[in-house]
Amino acid sequence: MLNVVLSIFLLACIAPHLYRLLGKHTGLVLALLPATLFIYFASQLSAVSQGQPLLQSWPWFPGLGIQLSFMLDGLSLLFALLITGIGTFILCYAGQYLQGHPALGRFFLFLLSFMGAMLGLVLSDNLITLFVFWELTTVSSFMLIGFNHEDSESRQKAHQGLMVTVLGGLALMTGLIMLGMAAGSYQLSDVLQQDLTGHSLYLPMLILILLGAFTKSAQTPFHFWLPNAMAAPTPVSAYLHSATMVKAGVYLLARLQPSLGGSEVWLLTLSAVGALTMLTGIFLASRATGIKKVLAYSTVMALGTLTMLLGLGTEKAALAAVTFLLAHALYKGALFMIAGILDHEAGIKDFEKASGLRKLMPRTTLVAVVAALSLAGVIPLFGFVGKELLLEAVLSGSQWQLGLTAATVLANIFVVLVAALLAIKPWFGQALPTPKPAHDPGWQMLAGPAVLATLGLIFGLLPMLPDQYLLNAAATAVYGQPISGYLALWHGINLPLMLSLGSLVLGLLLFRFWQPWRKLTAVVETLSKAGPEAGYNKLMAALVSFAAWQTRVLQNGYLRNYLLTTMATVVLLVGWAMLRLEHFELNWQFSDVRVQEAVIFLVLLTTIISAVVLNSFLGVVALLGALGFAVALIYVFFSAVDVGITQVLVETITVLLLVLVLYRLPEFRRLSSTAHRARDALIAIASGTVITLLILLVTASRSMEGIAWYFLEKSVPEGYGRNVVNVILVDFRALDTLGEIFVLALVAIGVYAMVHLRTGAKPVTNADKRLTAEQKRQQSVKGEL
Amino acid sequence: MSRQFNMRSLILSTGTTIILPLLLLFSLFLLLRGHNEPGGGFIGGLVAAAAIALKLFADDYPSAKALLRVHPLQLVGIGLALAALSSLPSLLVGDNFFTAQWWTLPLPIFGELKLSTPLIFDIGVFLGVIGTVLTVIFTLVEAEH
Numbered sequence: 069m070l071n072v073v074l075s076i077f078l079l080a081c082i083a084p085h086l087y088r089l090l091g092k093h094t095g096l097v098l099a100l101l102p103a104t105l106f107i108y109f110a111s112q113l114s115a116v117s118q119g120q121p122l123l124q125s126w127p128w129f130p131g132l133g134i135q136l137s138f139m140l141d142g143l144s145l146l147f148a149l150l151i152t153g154i155g156t157f158i159l160c161y162a163g164q165y166l167q168g169h170p171a172l173g174r175f176f177l178f179l180l181s182f183m184g185a186m187l188g189l190v191l192s193d194n195l196i197t198l199f200v201f202w203e204l205t206t207v208s209s210f211m212l213i214g215f216n217h218e219d220s221e222s223r224q225k226a227h228q229g230l231m232v233t234v235l236g237g238l239a240l241m242t243g244l245i246m247l248g249m250a251a252g253s254y255q256l257s258d259v260l261q262q263d264l265t266g267h268s269l270y271l272p273m274l275i276l277i278l279l280g281a282f283t284k285s286a287q288t289p290f291h292f293w294l295p296n297a298m299a300a301p302t303p304v305s306a307y308l309h310s311a312t313m314v315k316a317g318v319y320l321l322a323r324l325q326p327s328l329g330g331s332e333v334w335l336l337t338l339s340a341v342g343a344l345t346m347l348t349g350i351f352l353a354s355r356a357t358g359i360k361k362v363l364a365y366s367t368v369m370a371l372g373t374l375t376m377l378l379g380l381g382t383e384k385a386a387l388a389a390v391t392f393l394l395a396h397a398l399y400k401g402a403l404f405m406i407a408g409i410l411d412h413e414a415g416i417k418d419f420e421k422a423s424g425l426r427k428l429m430p431r432t433t434l435v436a437v438v439a440a441l442s443l444a445g446v447i448p449l450f451g452f453v454g455k456e457l458l459l460e461a462v463l464s465g466s467q468w469q470l471g472l473t474a475a476t477v478l479a480n481i482f483v484v485l486v487a488a489l490l491a492i493k494p495w496f497g498q499a500l501p502t503p504k505p506a507h508d509p510g511w512q513m514l515a516g517p518a519v520l521a522t523l524g525l526i527f528g529l530l531p532m533l534p535d536q537y538l539l540n541a542a543a544t545a546v547y548g549q550p551i552s553g554y555l556a557l558w559h560g561i562n563l564p565l566m567l568s569l570g571s572l573v574l575g576l577l578l579f580r581f582w583q584p585w586r587k588l589t590a591v592v593e594t595l596s597k598a599g600p601e602a603g604y605n606k607l608m609a610a611l612v613s614f615a616a617w618q619t620r621v622l623q624n625g626y627l628r629n630y631l632l633t634t635m636a637t638v639v640l641l642v643g644w645a646m647l648r649l650e651h652f653e654l655n656w657q658f659s660d661v662r663v664q665e666a667v668i669f670l671v672l673l674t675t676i677i678s679a680v681v682l683n684s685f686l687g688v689v690a691l692l693g694a695l696g697f698a699v700a701l702i703y704v705f706f707s708a709v710d711v712g713i714t715q716v717l718v719e720t721i722t723v724l725l726l727v728l729v730l731y732r733l734p735e736f737r738r739l740s741s742t743a744h745r746a747r748d749a750l751i752a753i754a755s756g757t758v759i760t761l762l763i764l765l766v767t768a769s770r771s772m773e774g775i776a777w778y779f780l781e782k783s784v785p786e787g788y789g790r791n792v793v794n795v796i797l798v799d800f801r802a803l804d805t806l807g808e809i810f811v812l813a814l815v816a817i818g819v820y821a822m823v824h825l826r827t828g829a830k831p832v833t834n835a836d837k838r839l840t841a842e843q844k845r846q847q848s849v850k851g852e853l
Numbered sequence: 854m855s856r857q858f859n860m861r862s863l864i865l866s867t868g869t870t871i872i873l874p875l876l877l878l879f880s881l882f883l884l885l886r887g888h889n890e891p892g893g894g895f896i897g898g899l900v901a902a903a904a905i906a907l908k909l910f911a912d913d914y915p916s917a918k919a920l921l922r923v924h925p926l927q928l929v930g931i932g933l934a935l936a937a938l939s940s941l942p943s944l945l946v947g948d949n950f951f952t953a954q955w956w957t958l959p960l961p962i963f964g965e966l967k968l969s970t971p972l973i974f975d976i977g978v979f980l981g982v983i984g985t986v987l988t989v990i991f992t993l994v995e996a997e998h
Contacts, residue, residue, distance in 0.1 A: 126944070710891050710893065718899065720899075721902065721906070729993060788888070788953075791887060791892070791893070798893070798972075802951050802953075806940070809936060812985040813984075813985060815985060816989060823996045
């Protein structure tokens, strides 16, 4: 499965180049990979439906117990099939939808990265890898929402989606670490064996994990980012915001239900938030007129429903959740793609401007009607099966049965209204003129919705098909124990059927009075000014002004202030720690000091004192250079030749850099007051003293054997090198070095940006230049140590 | 920079012409011997960067830039990519991430050639250091113009 995930990322990397080669056929060619993967996952169906999860594992950070491990059970298989299956159609669709877009190659890069991340997320068997993939979906969806990055509104909305989901991601990370601590393992397959509801960390970790899941899955009050994410091109909305990414939160809840579910808090929070989201979503959907907006809000409703079902936690609810999830992915994916077709082929984005397209777009109409019927839950479509199960699950729930049932029925009435809007409004009735001459799209764009809608019909007629091979295993994974229920189209005449019929009738009635309904509820427009989105905007504004304030205070551009703050902090923290020590023993043994070391020490002392009192830039630079060379000599005495050479070279480069900036410095003058100088001297002396004491203290109380002997011993047999310093740098601790050269790269980019992106003719200030030179110096010295 | 360039010295310029190839060769020498003797990518990179900076001071900015051919930031990118990529072969063999891999190639005349991922990594460090130092220097020079 590692290869599965890696293959997508690999394809993502070469996608822009493929686009240059293949042009408008790129989408179709790229779609071959998810199609192949879909077949691979489908071939696992029978094994997984037997109840054997497929586990694969590679050591990643074995020292931390983090493994790159994957698990394929019913739940992950359901998601994997959705991601690869719908992904295949989306790639075909996007190829035509965005045909000729100058950045199409990049679009494929982002879309495939997202696909890989999402697949990794649902296949992960390790909490840490799961989190990594989770964040990757956030980042790639940010790039996708902001794809039209020249549009400031698009950027702003991408930013909003990112902030909300990243905030949740941060909470989630903490929650997952707590979960790992509580379970004693970061492997999901181990975690799921345990019931953690009684653990002392249960409540904090539950809150944090729920925060992550709720933001990602747009639960109220975080629901506002999802409709705004519709700024993305339609294929993205169809893929991310209906079938996959927004369901990541639901996936997480479903995944963790065996360990975390079943408690009172879980039940109450999830069903309450879920029901609230369900109602909020569908209510807003019934008021919107933009086709994508309506679909987005109805997706919010679906996510709320799923959360509510997971909250109930019964056997029936688990089955209902996975069934509803599949049905929703099928019809919502299709409907989003149809919304895109309407926009692309007829220029229509709004229900109010759409009417009577049936004659001009006959095939699209047919597909749209079938998909919308499934949304409405009309027999014999799969949506009906899902809705029946949903009602049954809510009716048989233990708590709040009446309230949840009422909420569900109410939501369903509005779902019927939305479905009727989608099935009737654009297609039937009086033909209105369209901005573009309307016609059916090519097969690339119609294939996806057609197949998805047809599957909705087939699964409705033969519900045992998805049930037997997939949904039962998925529900088992959610419930934690084997499921005895099964799917059927006809359950006989019972309460759910009656409720279903009733909502159908009422929904159609409401459709008749759609415009009056919108007028009646217009008061919401004013209310929403105080809604969660307004709160978000206020929060962001406050954050920005706080950031501006603290930057002004802390990052004030004066190197001396940075130094002062850093030094004073070190002195305080280290000094405080030393004062609290019980055994304060210093190493005063200087008997093994050699003559040459003493000489160097005297040289060091002389140069540094002269540097402090000298009144010339050039002199100070020269003295500091001398200081560096003396330190290099000390390294050489202790046979650290490499470090010595590096020190010499760094001194040389520093002199070069100083030559470039030196003559721009103002003349050497005394600018600071005596009081300031006294303060600086005090801090300098204090830091010198504290560091000296620290070194004496550490050498006196070394309780453990150093690790130097290890490197010395292993360097030749395991690193095949006699230069231990180099072997450490490039082999034993290569990851550290990698991090350090990343920092070097950042410094280079930073300097470049600072100088080149400066507007106006204002010269670079000396503080900036010295800062970068100093940073570089510190980094390079650190890199070698 | 204009002020410095007015004081161009013929001796320095001629000397640089002779010494520059040697310095660059020396930086490669340092890079390649680093695993067994003092040297390595970091030191080699600093020497190479200093060599090109010498060209800058002896002649002028355009010629130093021409000597490098690519923008130093590109070197940083290539270096980082090389260093990061050198972590991957171990995964293919089934070892832990970043485990060093060694290959010995027999060469008919020179004996044998030892290749390894640490060497690739070190070359990455080498390029990264050259790129960073020269980005800073070149940027500062450009700021003068």
